[in-house]
């Protein structure tokens with residue numbers, strides 16, 4: 235498979251506080267990468283470095299064999315599409331107009347749409363099942379529908395890499411699967427942060443496990459969902475069931491006895507400064 239992104243010894247710190255520490259990994263075209271780990275592990279910070287939104291990171295990030303820092307913002311916008319944690323508050327735009335914003339890396343804001351543009355918008359709306367809602371105001375849609383509109387915008391953007399920060403945030407189980415099925419069916423490279431390890435296992439081709447700013451594991455779902463490793467990282471007893479009908483392992487976490495729990499909470503507090 236073609237190597238699309240190559241990250242070598244990536245570090246990022248704020249006020250001498252190391253947030254990402256010497257992270258290295260490669261992403262190939264077509265990978266669906268799940269970035270997992272506890273709160274504060276550095277998942278979103280890693281995405282922001284990949285998008286070059288943090289400027290002062292150290293190390294090397296190469297995109298298609300060219301240093302990330304050599305890309306101009308509009309060039310990055312033609313490669314990456316970001317669907318953030320919470321859909322933006324867009325009050326006065328209709329669904330069609332939000333999807334149309336995907337054309338902006340290619341044309342001026344008030345330029346007229348040609349037939350090809352209109353077709354691209356219509357096809358993207360069709361793909362996410364929202365063609366009938368194109369004249370509805372974006373802010374009147376449900377959370378799941380808003381996520382689907384933003385994915386349609388990414389399709390119009392002809393993004394080669396779709397970056398999703400907690401795409402299943404606030405969604406019920408039906409929409410969680412619907413969004414991830416949709417993302418998988420796009421057949422493009424996907425990098426997402428995700429807290430639900432079992433959803434990640436179902437939809438990702440590879441997982442990156444972060445803890446305290448370190449890349450603890452970068453491997454297949456079966457290898458990364460190692461109960462001993464997960465117990466250490468999440469400070470909770472973890473069990474794994476491999477006898478699932480879909481063949482994907484499932485992990486479970488259980489509350490420990492009070493003493494262990496207090497110890498684990500203290501450990502997380504000491505390391506991250508938070509128990510969130």
Ligand SMILES: Nc1ncnc2c1ncn2[C@@H]1O[C@H](COP(=O)(O)OP(=O)(O)OP(=O)(O)O)[C@@H](O)[C@H]1O
Pocket residue numbers: 248253271272273274275276277278279280
């Ligand atoms: N701009 C910033 N300035 C200072 N500290 C920051 C900044 N961005 C992130 N951090 C800190 O870096 C650490 C990692 O944050 P990040 O948001 O990357 O974690 P995360 O793994 O995405 O967490 P969560 O699961 O809670 O979303 C946290 O301690 C956070 O407070």
